[in-house]
Amino acid sequence: MTEPVSPNSDGLHKLAHISRQLGRNKAFVQGGGGNTSFKNDAHCMWVKASGSELAHVTPDNGFVAVDYAGIRKGLSACGTESEYTGLVRSAILSESDAANVRPSIEAGFHALLGPCVLHSHSVITNLLACAKDGAALTAAILPHAVWVPYASPGLPVTQSVMDRIIALQALANGTAVLLLQNHGxxxxxxxxxxxxxxxxxVNESVRSHFHLPPPVVEEAPFCAADAEHLLFPDQAVYLGHETLRLSKAGEETQQAYNYLRQTMQALGLAPNFLPVEEADFLLNMEAEKYRQKVAKS
Incomplete structure (x- = not known):
């Protein structure tokens, strides 16, 4: 383990600025959701730390430097979530970081993609991602995007992205657009x-297609019945725990969920709900329990 490139690097400063811009728009990111990364060289990737809020990251706080080349090399040998978590955590380049923070659970697919990666939970693109006809709608509205069928956060979604690397025709020049079903x-x-x-x-293309005004994510009360209609992972993470449900992150997640349900109904889009078992799985994932712990602190 060696010390990474200084957090004073120009690329990290630019990533932090864009990350805050992304995180402060609650139509794009809610609570500690979403993540970003920047590859500084052939080995070092700065990626958001698990549980950190994009709205508040700085070059010195909220990112972890990892050996993304090592993650890429080791992914194919991962057969379990614990092996994947071990791989990602062993890739941390700083001893001080290794003792205090964790890379985002989605560092795996960040490692696979181009120089800079932004992952949001945009309520605009999630109108497609959470619709029963989402794949067909995406092909029609975003013809250059790659549709990734739903997979749980962590190793499963990283493997799904790996399986579709060939489909990312633009990957050779570093650009790509992916829509993760029921996710972001x-x-x-x-x-x-x-x-x-x-x-x-991408967001403007979807908004224009449906003739939608800029999204307004308004205050909304929690509804217990919503737990039975899971549209995206963070709904289980932030609304499935009473303490977090009452937090700012919980409120923002509820607002995003309500926007999706109301707008999909207005547009005549049938929602694609995740199985109830997926909520149980998400709530019991060690990585998600860690993220909940960070959110409570």
């Missing part, structure tokens, strides 16, 4: 600024 949007580009622009363009 992923964009990759050469720089944080280019990734942000791509993220904006």
């Amino acid at each position: 949007l992923v964009v990759a580009a050469h720089t944080p600024e280019e990734a942000w622009q791509l993220h904006e363009e």
Whole structure:
């Protein structure tokens, strides 16, 4: 384990700026959701620390440097979530970071993609991701995007992205757009600024197609029945625990859920709910328990 590139690097400063921009828009990110990364060189990738809020990250706080080349090399040998978690945590480049923070659970697919990766839980693109006809709608509205069928966070979704690397025709030049079913949007580009622009363009394409005004994610009370209608993982993470349900992250997650349900109904889109068993699985994942712990602190 060696000390990584200084957090004063220009790329990390730009990533932090774009990350805050992304995180402060609650139509894009709710609570500690979403994650971003930037590959500084052939080995070092700065990725959001698990549980950190994008709205508040700085170059010195909220990111972890990992050996992404090592993660890429070791992914194919991972057969269990614990092996995957071990791989990602062993890739941390700083001893001080290794003792205090964890990389995002989704560091695996960040390692696979281009120089800068932004992953959001945009309520606009999730209108497609959470619809029963989501794959067909995505093909029609976002023809250059790759649809990734639902897989649980961590190793499963990383493996799903690995399986579709060949389909990412633009990957050779560093850019890509992926829509993760019942989860969110992923964009990759050469720089944080280019990734942000791509993220904006994708959201605008969907918004324009449906003739929607800019989304307003309004305050909404928690409804216990919503737990039986799971649309995305963070719904289980933040609304499945009473303490977090009453937190700012819980409120933002409830607001995003309500926007999706109401807008999908207005557009005539049938929601694609995840199985109840998936909520139980998510709530019992060690990595998600860690993220809940960070959110409570």
